[in-house]
Amino acid sequence: MTVLVTDAGFAPDDWTAPIVALAEVAANDAAPSAIRLAPGDDPTALADRLAQITLIAVQFPSFADGRGFTHARKLRAMGYTGRLRAEGHVIADQYAMARRSGFDEVAISDDLAARQPAVQWQARANWQAHDYQSRLRASAKTSARASASA
Secondary structure, three states: OEEEEEOOEEEEOOOOOOOEEHHHHHHHOOOOOEEEEOOOOOHHHHHHHHHHOOEEEEEEOOOOOOHHHHHHHHHHHOOOOOEEEEEEOOOHHHHHHHHHHOOOEEEEEHHHHHHOOHHHHHOOOOHHHOOHHHHHHHHHHHHHHHHHHO
């Protein structure tokens, strides 16, 4: 089974339609509503069909393979507004990075969910407040106010 992780915690996987690998889409010129990207796939191959895709699942074969984060960032920069899922070997410590790079959810195995319960994932759910850019901007504003009042 698969457990979905969102900012609200754990939930069962609610996606029931098939998710087709990008290689199969290209080979058969199919137009599925859900596509799976492997780490070596090029997300720009989807550029002309993003509006028709409801879900893109990006595979993480290892927690040490960060190419999926780059795929998510590219897809969002290309204008993809649909459901973006990280699936595979993503760990709780990577949840904030997954959200910041554009993922809506992370799909994990039941085994991983048992080893890293929802509380560990939710500890990283306040991902917007703890990124480097936000801290840098806040620091710059504070410095500017201090300079203006001096």
